[in-house]
Amino acid sequence: MENTRDTENTENKKNTHQEWLDQLRRESLAKQEKFMNGIAGKLGRPRVTEKPEHPFRGAPDFWNSFEWPMEERIERFTANFQSAGGHVARCLTMEEAKTFIADKARETSAKYIIRQDQPELDALGLENELPEAKLTVWNHGQEPAEHAQEEDWKARAAEADMGIVLVDYATAYTGSMTVLSSKAKGRSVSLLPTILMAILPVERLRTRLGETLVHFDRAGRDNLPAGIHFISGPSRSADIENDLTIGVHGPGIVYAILVG
Template sequence: MAQGTLTGDRQAFFSAIRNNIKTPPGGKAKRVENPMEGLFTQRETTVEERQVLRDRFIQEWNTLGGQAFSVKDRQELVGKLGEIIRERKIKQAMRWDHPELEKLQLEDVFLQEQASLSKWPLDKDYQTWIDQAEAMEAGIIWGDIAMAESGTLVLPASTAQPTTVCILPITLIAIFTTAQLVDGFYSVMKLLKKRYGTSLPTTTTFITGPSRTSDIEMDLTIGVHGSKYVYACILDE
């Protein structure tokens, strides 16, 4: 990758900073060694504990205005997806190219409901895929990490799993297993650090419920830009 360029006088910019920074009488403040320590729950969870986390996630997600539910197996998931497709009258949807979604053979479910499901990438040409993506009524993604305490999906993006799928359509359907569930931030940040170090993916999106605004008379309204209808389908491990 080509190195970017720097505009502006770096030396002048930094001398204004360095000339002014002072060391207080007691010395400069030290870096907080473990910033998250003691503020967030931190533990390794068992399968049983993750079932408790699943219930917590469902509670949080539903409170936020989404719909979350647990499903025992693919068959139950297929039934639920059919309900969503009918409820939202979805005719065309797109999904991430993800091995776990591949295994679930979701295209068959859409076919049964006389709807279509396209796998990312929709097209290589910018203007073509952007127009196609805009026409999609739902986006289906794999919930890579899910934070139970706040009802948050943590979605590191990649070539096959772009953020467009989870932000453009009015309906978002996230599928994941209880194995993806963690308590909260402590585990998420440790996991991201372990996985990527400081080389984070191009984007990592934290989604906590549907798009919302209270900009008009503090009246909460759902779906002003991002997804209005958000579903979380949690498969048991």
């Protein structure tokens, strides 16, 4: 009998608690309706109770067709990138870009350099141009050993004075470079070194960000790269007091080297 009474008491408590919660919910909804009706009355118009139709999706037609000429793209990209604290250099050829990078490496006393494993960067021959520096190619079977863990490569990138990457896409309107990650193009190469040298062939520079994003839409979810990284200058961090610090969560010095 006692067990039966205990069960009944428990059920009664559950029912009473649920009734109390239901009552609170009704009161809350009533207050919400009163509040919203009061706002509508102050605005002098009826409440909108149905979801409005949105006939347009995505960017408007005028923006989809908007495009700057090449030289204006370069000028706008340069202005926007520099306004965020980045540096821009213009080189006519990859040979000039190699000379620029080598000069900056000597100027900053860069002793350890890491770069992506890309044919265009192989062709620069920076190993011969900078014999005094130790240059490592990401995930290329040099140091660390071919089958070393990813963490070892991250450690090498963190020790590097300079990282060198080839930009995949760039946007003039936002002053942004887009660098993709893969086995040969580790994100750490652009994220961890103190100085970043990003080589940007000018034919990869577009006006709008949508011109970059469309490539990922076309690729589909199954064919997306391991990472998509937007770089708009050096790392910038600020605390709650708006105290800005450069280079805490990424390179403190970033060069966009426009080639072409």
